[in-house]
Amino acid sequence: MLKLLSKPLALLGTFLLFGATVAAAADIAYGSPLKFAGEVANFARIDAQQPSEPGGVVVTGSSSVRMWRPRIQRDLPGIRVIPRGFGGSNMNDLFFYSEQLISKYQPRAVAIYEGDNDIAQGIAPRQVADKFLALGDKLRSENPDLRIYFIAIKPSLARWSLWPKMQQTNRLIEALCDEREGYFYIDVAGALLENGRPKRDIFIGDGLHLNEKGYELWAEAVAAVLEKLERGYE
Template sequence: MKKILSAFLLLTFALFFSQEKKPMYWQDIQEFKKLDQETVPPKDAILLIGSSSFTKWTDVASYFPDKTIINRGFGGSRLIDLNYYADDLLNYQPKQIIIYCGDNDFADNEKLKAKVVVDRFKTFYKKIRTKFPNIEVDYISIKFSPSREKLWPQMKEANKQIAAFMKKQPKSGYIDITKGMEDANGNVRKDLFVEDMLHMTPAGYEIWANAMKPYMK
């Protein structure tokens, strides 16, 4: 009986520690792999990579009925997570990649400087270019969620620096969604956000879609 109990405890501890060692969003990436095994991802699609604003855009294909979309937004991911899982996230054959990520980096560390987030983005961009030197790559500006207003100054600076960086890169674009989400007085429209004042309503996604369409292949 003691041997059985000891074996059970060892197995329990082994399972516990194996789960503890798994990095953040590991399960999300496994779900992507499972989806890709069940249905072969289409070639020459537009690949969306990023955080929860993409994750929650579950009906994104309906906004772009003439496009083939692969949505690989996951959790509340940060640019450091995109870099960590780059090999998995870039394991497709897209004709274009559109990225939305960065605001969670600031939320994770409110003292984070804009340059740190910009450097994280540049690192991910370089990883994309290593594998896909000739496809279109676009970045959607960090949105100014009302619930994160105190982080807006760093976000604005990061947007500015990323816009300047993307302007210098070949086959690259910076998709500015900030103006479209403002009212006539230049204030962020709270009606475009759900109750948490972080994630968006369908009207918010409609604005994003309109901003993205001119850039989409």
């Protein structure tokens, strides 16, 4: 009797193990973007006081963009920049607020830095790439000529254990940019690494955000692409 039952029990065990593996690999749902409603509303108040001319370049994304704001125009002197970084955001948050943070400015181009927080929140690389593609399609449906730049996810001391997944995300999005006209990938990772590890003297105390030296390297990498491709449209 035990022999007769052993095979079905083994199959049941295999099925349960397979089910657990599938569940573990299931996509994690993005959190609600509504927590950023106040920050986005503040941008609207800024716009009411200082309207932006159409045809500029929106630079948006998470805290790495928000903290870049004090020097961003100096780092990109040949471009009319509209900085719209909102700290802690992910690709889904930007998708949700894309009308208020990108489309309303009628930009000729947008540069996006997202994915850092997505991976830290457990979102899979493929999910991030898919959301980037959905965002691009949404923006292009409103402006078919919009040029879209993706600023690669940066390596950092604080999130070094997540770097393999961040690299995978970067590769997926780089491939998407290579396949689609008007999409561009900006590699900042190489400038921030030394002997395959993040440079230790380019971050503030949290090991995640860049200091002035870090932003010099970051800005140089971004400007090498944006200045070259966008200056002619000014």
